[in-house]
Amino acid sequence: MTQSPQAPSGADLPRLPVTLSVNGETHELTIDPRVTLLDTLREHLHLTGTKKGCDHGQCGACTVLLDGQRVLSCLTLAVMHDGQSVTTVEGLGTPDHLHPLQDAFVRHDGYQCGYCTPGQLCSSVGTLDEIARGVPSHVTADLDAVRFSAEELRERLSGNICRCAAYPNIIAAVTEVHAAGDGA
Amino acid sequence: MRAFAYTRADTPRAAAQAAEATGTKFIAGGTNLLDLMKLDIEQPSRLVDVSRLNLRDVTDTPDGGLHVGALVTNTDLANHPRVKSDYAVLTRAIVAGASGQIRNKATTGGNLLQRARCPYFYDTNLPCNKRDPGTGCAALRGLSRTLAVIGTSDACIAQHPSDMAVALRVLDATVNTLKPDGTARTLTLDEFYRLPEDTPHLETTLEPGELITGVTLPPPVGGTHLYRKVRDRASYAFALVSVAAIVDGDRVRVAFGGVAPRPWRVPDAEDAYARARADGRADALIDRAFEGARPTEENAFKVPLLRRTLKAVLAQAGQEAQA
Numbered sequence: 001m002t003q004s005p006q007a008p009s010g011a012d013l014p015r016l017p018v019t020l021s022v023n024g025e026t027h028e029l030t031i032d033p034r035v036t037l038l039d040t041l042r043e044h045l046h047l048t049g050t051k052k053g054c055d056h057g058q059c060g061a062c063t064v065l066l067d068g069q070r071v072l073s074c075l076t077l078a079v080m081h082d083g084q085s086v087t088t089v090e091g092l093g094t095p096d097h098l099h100p101l102q103d104a105f106v107r108h109d110g111y112q113c114g115y116c117t118p119g120q121l122c123s124s125v126g127t128l129d130e131i132a133r134g135v136p137s138h139v140t141a142d143l144d145a146v147r148f149s150a151e152e153l154r155e156r157l158s159g160n161i162c163r164c165a166a167y168p169n170i171i172a173a174v175t176e177v178h179a180a181g182d183g184a
Numbered sequence: 185m186r187a188f189a190y191t192r193a194d195t196p197r198a199a200a201q202a203a204e205a206t207g208t209k210f211i212a213g214g215t216n217l218l219d220l221m222k223l224d225i226e227q228p229s230r231l232v233d234v235s236r237l238n239l240r241d242v243t244d245t246p247d248g249g250l251h252v253g254a255l256v257t258n259t260d261l262a263n264h265p266r267v268k269s270d271y272a273v274l275t276r277a278i279v280a281g282a283s284g285q286i287r288n289k290a291t292t293g294g295n296l297l298q299r300a301r302c303p304y305f306y307d308t309n310l311p312c313n314k315r316d317p318g319t320g321c322a323a324l325r326g327l328s329r330t331l332a333v334i335g336t337s338d339a340c341i342a343q344h345p346s347d348m349a350v351a352l353r354v355l356d357a358t359v360n361t362l363k364p365d366g367t368a369r370t371l372t373l374d375e376f377y378r379l380p381e382d383t384p385h386l387e388t389t390l391e392p393g394e395l396i397t398g399v400t401l402p403p404p405v406g407g408t409h410l411y412r413k414v415r416d417r418a419s420y421a422f423a424l425v426s427v428a429a430i431v432d433g434d435r436v437r438v439a440f441g442g443v444a445p446r447p448w449r450v451p452d453a454e455d456a457y458a459r460a461r462a463d464g465r466a467d468a469l470i471d472r473a474f475e476g477a478r479p480t481e482e483n484a485f486k487v488p489l490l491r492r493t494l495k496a497v498l499a500q501a502g503q504e505a506q507a
């Protein structure tokens with residue numbers, strides 16, 4: 001197969017069709033393949049709940065659920081996810097019907113400026129599911145017996161950086177939701 | 185990010201053929217490649233998306249080992265029942281790396297091919313032979329605290345950052361590949377990773393278009409499986425040094441991370457261990473494995489740190505064997 005080694009100029013780049021289900025709603029988009037999932041959500045779908053922090057995988061602010069698993073939306077391209085489903089913080093709950101984690105974050109003072117919060121919430125949903133499925137972490141002693149603990153939570157949420165350092169209150173909020181058994 | 189053409193491949197062979205042309209790269213999880221593309225360190229003109237290829241299964245091999253598809257995510261590999269029971273060092277190493285979000289996306293093939301974390305490799309204003317061959321190495325007289333102490337050259341002293349690869353080395357895993365012409369290869373990790381010598385930009389022996397299809401683990405080795413990672417903070421940081429070990433009485437297998445351009449294992453050092461007196465075993469192993477090490481002033485601490493880390497691992501193995 002012969003292909004030009006030269007990069008195509010932006011103008012000749014074909015935009016590609018992508019169908020994404022976001023928070024239960026289907027969107028048919030035609031986008032530049034360079035656009036990350038994060039920029040698709042914010043710039044194309046105007047879902048600005050998901051935050052851009054570092055844009056390089058280091059802070060967790062852009063965490064969303066992709067087919068139910070937490071991932072960093074800044075390090076993946078929207079075109080790679082044709083036909084998949086995404087849940088953002090807007091899809092977890094609404095101001096009138098908060099997700100139990102959103103409600104617990106409010107009551108436990110789990111945020112200050114709030115910038116990291118959408119990522120913390122999506123990551124917490126993913127984390128509770130991973131613990132329920134028995135996925136081990138770096139601090140799991142017995143690989144076949146994953147148990148919920150504050151230590152497990154701290155390790156598993158370490159990819160979500162909070163510059164306001166709301167960490168103890170986040171742990172309290174997620175712990176309460178886990179105890180009530182309604183984190184999913 | 186620079187413009188690139190994007191295609192998706194339906195079969196491994198089609199992917200390899202589509203990637204043969206200069207300037208083409210595969211994308212799997214994207215967690216390393218996209219970071220580097222945003223920084224203009226990687227500049228592919230075409231991406232071949234392999235993320236939907238049917239290489240997502242972990243299967244038993246006829247001899248009792250395991251075959252891991254190249255697209256199995258780090259989370260799924262770490263959580264596989266047979267990996268947890270028979271190859272626990274691999275689970276331990278994977279969960280010591282990155283964050284849950286990244287491990288959910290990172291793949292087996294992509295993890296092996298993640299690029300160096302040298303500060304100058306990431307700074308496009310400074311010379312780096314790996315990023316821009318022939319420009320020089322800013323690290324030699326610069327910030328080298330995190331970099332390699334052995335296997336390096338005057339052209340490059342970067343260390344390989346993968347945790348998973350260190351466990352794969354101790355397990356004697358092999359990398360399975362497919363070339364555009366349809367031929368398949370099986371490489372040990374020492375055959376797969378090149379040392380930098382005077383071509384540090386060439387990190388593996390993969391040929392243009394050659395696709396990693398999976399990794400094969402030989403039948404399990406009994407003993408206590410441990411991975412210990414020492415880093416600047418408790419989580420979400422790359423290793424300063426790491427030790428992957430399988431300890432079974434007087435027999436031990438050990439590979440080291442964070443210290444060399446590839447996972448570092450010296451089988452002779454394991455023999456030296458078996459011959460040494462019980463109280464001098466860790467010293468005998470480290471002395472032999474790091475013979476000829478050329479640390480910089482800034483990273484000379486890594487050798488004594490490894491010595492203590494290995495002692496801690498051996499002590500832990502002793503306790504676990506008694507329990």
Ligand SMILES: Cc1cc2nc3c(=O)[nH]c(=O)nc-3n(C[C@H](O)[C@H](O)[C@H](O)COP(=O)(O)OP(=O)(O)OC[C@H]3O[C@@H](n4cnc5c(N)ncnc54)[C@H](O)[C@@H]3O)c2cc1C
Binds near residue numbers: 296346396
């Ligand atoms: C903040 C952060 C912290 C991290 N911390 C750690 C850590 O502590 N330890 C650690 O080990 N890792 C760490 N990582 C790295 C992470 O593990 C890698 O980014 C990931 O494993 C790469 O896998 P991927 O599938 O996303 O690869 P991609 O980004 O998709 O690809 C990486 C490279 O592999 C090539 N490639 C991918 N698949 C194939 C294939 N099948 N055949 C041939 N070539 C292929 C691509 O062309 C590219 O060059 C960290 C990453 C980030 C962003």
Ligand code: SF4
Binds near residue numbers: 303304315320322323
């Ligand atoms: S050590 Fe290697 S990666 Fe770092 S600046 Fe030198 S050549 Fe580049």
Ligand code: FES
Binds near residue numbers: 053056073075
């Ligand atoms: S914005 Fe994605 S991890 Fe920081």
Ligand code: FES
Binds near residue numbers: 115117161
């Ligand atoms: S609440 Fe401000 S960054 Fe976390």
